[in-house]
Amino acid sequence: MKYEAIDSNLFIKSRKKFVAQMKSNSLAFFNSNDIYPVSADSTLPFAQHRDIFYLTGVDQEESVLFLFPDAKKKEYKEILFVRETNNHIAIWEGEKLSKHKATETSGIKTVFWLKELESVLEELMNDVENVYINKNGHYRAKVETEIREDRFIKMVKERYPNKRIEESNPILQRIRSVKEVEEIALIQKACDITEKGFRRLLSFVKPKVWEYEIEAELIHEFIKNRSKGFAYTPIIASGSNANVLHYIENNKQCKSGELILMDVAAEYANYSSDLTRTIPVSGRFTDRQKEVYNAVNRIKNDATKMLVSGTDWKEYHAEVGKIMTSELLGLNLLDKADVQNEDSECPAYKKYFMHGTSHHMGLDTHDYGVLTDPMQANMVFTVEPGIYIPEEGFGIRLEDDVVIQESGVPFNLMQNIPIEADEIENLMNS
DSSP: OOSOOOOTHHHHHHHHHHHTTSOTTEEEEEEOOOOOBOSTTOBOOOOOOHHHHHHHOOOOSSOEEEEOTTOSSGGGSEEEEEOOOOHHHHHHHOOOOOHHHHHHHHOOSEEEEGGGHHHHHHHHHTTOSEEEEOOOOOTTOOOOSOOHHHHHHHHHHHHOTTSEEEESHHHHHHHTTSOOHHHHHHHHHHHHHHHHHHHHHHTTOOTTOBHHHHHHHHHHHHHHTTOOSBSSOOEEEEGGGGGSTTOOOOOOBOOTTOEEEEEOOBEETTEEOOOEEEEETTSSOOHHHHHHHHHHHHHHHHHHHTOOTTOOHHHHHHHHHHHHHHHHHHTTSSOHHHHHTOBTTBOGGGGTOOSOSOOBOSSSSSOOOOTTSOOOTTOEEEEOOEEEEGGGTEEEEOBEEEEOOSSSSOEETTTTSOOSHHHHHHHHTO
C-alpha cells in the first residue's frame, strides 16, 4: 500500500466497540470485497470493504473476519482468514499477507488460511445462537451488484437455517460515525494532501485550460503524496457545467470570465477528504460572481457554527435553509412573494440550493451515521452550501470538513486551504 502502516491498536479498539454491543453466543463475520472484472482478463483496481478494514486494517482481497466473544476456546474469540500466499503469487502479484503480517496489521492473534474457513465455521456453529450478517444499510445505498458478503450470507443461511439472524450495520452505523483520534489524524492527512493539490491548481488554471488537465494536475499531486488518488469521482465543472450537481465528464475547455467549481479531494489509507472550491478562470471574480461567492461563504461560516455536540440533523438543515433564504433575497434571486407563497415541503430556496449542507465523512465520503441521533464529539461532517444560477451561467459551492468538539465550534480540518475570494485572487495572480 502507498500509505504508511497504521498502528493496530486502532483496529483493536474498533473490534472492542463492536463486540460490546453483540448479543451473547453470537458470531459476526465480515468479508473483503471482490475484485471486479471489466472484460477479457481486465479488472478494476481492488478497493477494500470499509467495514472489514475498520475492524482489522487488512487491505487485501479474499480476507474474512470472525468475531465470537463467547467462544469456548480463547483463541477463537477473534479469527482472521487470509488468502494463502506462495512464491508463485509473490512473483506474479506481489507480496500478500503472511500470518505474521496479518497479526501485526490487525492485532488478531489467530490467523488461518482461507481454505480452513469451512471447517472452523462448522466447529464454531455448534455453540452459536445468533449470527450477525453484514448488509449495506446506508441511507444512500442503491445496491444492484451481489458482492462476496452477499454470497457468504446466503451460504450461512442455507447451511444453518436454525440460527437467529442479527445485523451488524446498526452497530457499525453508530460506532463508525464517532472517530478515534487516530482516524481524525488520517482524515487530516487526506485533507493536507488535498490542500497541496488545490494550491498547485491556483498557479496552473488560466483561460483555455481543459477540465481534464486540471484533473491530471490533481492526481499527480495526490499520488505523489502517498494517496491512491481521488476519494470520489472528481467534479471539475467550468461555466454552466457547475449547475449539474454531479458533473463528472471533465471534458470542456475553460473560458475567460468563467468560474470553475471543483469538488475534488484525496483519500489517504482509505479515509476520505471532501473539498469544494470555486475559482475564476481568469484569476479575478466579476462583481456579481464575488457577490454570490461571498454569500455562499457567509452561509458556510454560519452553518459551521451550528455543528456542535447535541445538534439535531433535521433542525440544522432547516436553520441553514433560513440563512440561505435571507442571502438569496439579498442577491435578488428571490423576492418576498416567493418566500410567502413557498411550499413547506419544497421551500423557495431549493430553486437555487437543491442539496443538503452536511453529511458524515470518514472511511466513506458519505460515511456511516444515524441521522436521527444528535451530533456528538468526534463526528466528522462536511459543510457545503451552494448557489446555482443557470440563467447567469455559473454555480458556486464551497466545502470544508470539520470535527465536532465537546464544546464550542467544530475544528476545521481544511482551515489552511484558501477560501476567501480576495485570497484566491491574490494567489492566482502572484
